[in-house]
Amino acid sequence: MEFQVSFRVNDKIYLRDPESSEVGKQIVKNAIDLIYELGFEHFTFKKLAIAIHSTEATIYRYFENKHRLLLYILNWYWCYMEFLLMFKLQNKTDTREKLKMIVHLLTHEFPESSGQFDYNKKYLNQIVIVESSKTYLVKDVTEINKKEVFKPYKDLCGQIARIISEYNPAYSYPNSLSSTLIETAHHQQFFSVYLPKLTDVTAVNRAEFTNLFLENLLFNALDAFELRMKELEGMK
Amino acid sequence: MEFQVSFRVNDKIYLRDPESSEVGKQIVKNAIDLIYELGFEHFTFKKLAIAIHSTEATIYRYFENKHRLLLYILNWYWCYMEFLLMFKLQNKTDTREKLKMIVHLLTHEFPESSGQFDYNKKYLNQIVIVESSKTYLVKDVTEINKKEVFKPYKDLCGQIARIISEYNPAYSYPNSLSSTLIETAHHQQFFSVYLPKLTDVTAVNRAEFTNLFLENLLFNALDAFELRMKELEGMK
DNA sequence: CACAGAGAATAGTAATACTATCAAAAAAAA
């Protein structure tokens, strides 16, 4: 069984829905390839225009500027992540297993789907790690936040926070722990490759290492003393 | 007693030592003011030149580009942070108190020193929160990392990791926990102001909230079950 | 007072971000 999943990305991010035309789709697909290849700073609409055999003006018709295009890509990612998370979690009952699944999802690439027209998941994953914070670390966060462009990120964070609270209702910082998990998943993976002294990676790959570290951090934070005592009682 | 502290910032970051001339000092001081005011993306050498009543060429004589200037400012900050940390820690013997002091330092502004010529600490603190990750989230990290431009950051991370291991030698991720503390101090403060839904801030200010969250995270990670058991034994 | 040499100003260029105009094609109205 094959099925198509598409997300309604907030229409305030784009001027024209890139999903609505062939050029639009090419813009997003090639943007992912180029941002991966050049890094967001060296990525320009001119270079993208050449890649899609069109002109800058065409791209400007879809996106106000390259920041909005990056925001679009990340919104797509956050939506997809929340979808995957909800999908994979539905048949799990054990909350601890749910949290483990979340950490795994946050630290591993999406599976390359068989869909004929699809974004490169490996590239997308790397863009999320390296460029995602650039969507909000800007002077006009407050302004663009009013347009709800960060809603998918907040929703994802909220979902994870919900499971955290489900696991330990007494824990005081579910949202902060949730956003810390997401952000730490990114920068620990980045550090483990480019600035390994800031981490404790050994031989294993970045995804596996980050997974282990985050699981340790998460369950130490949540398995309060009382809970562990109870476990101990149960063992006797 | 007054004393001047100055750091030998890695000379590969600048073309000419900005500390060596009056214009050089004005460049750094005004850069901090402007980056705070405009954000790094909208900060340009042209605007900085106008602020110091000089020309772009003068600034290019000191720094290759604006990224290097940001790197210089952050190196100064990381050096100062490590100095402050070592200074404040020397008369503490209790490791737990040391860690508390570290979290406090990471989440609060530097005290505004009385020094006649000094950088604006409030601005500097905000730049660290918003712009610091932009120093390494670039395509040429590997290249610039070879020139040891991240050494002060790694040193700071290493020092904190040392104390973490001192507190709990069995803990497996001292470096990752250390870099996570530093990074989380930044983004939780940022989120608590601009995207509060990603956190659990209430009325208290961003510094105080982040302090509480980080202390909780840190000691839960380090106070392994065995340690807590021992504490309990001691209480009896 | 000549002059070497460092430091800063002048005057550029190439690339980037973005806009205004134009023309062709598609859709809607007459």
Add this chain to the structure above:
DNA sequence: TTTTTTTTGATAGTATTACTATTCTCTGTG
């Protein structure tokens, strides 16, 4: 069907930015 309107992409610009090459101007020695 014909005319009009709208949509779409292409062309050609401008202002700003990042950076360089060259010229000028001090300052200190002999």
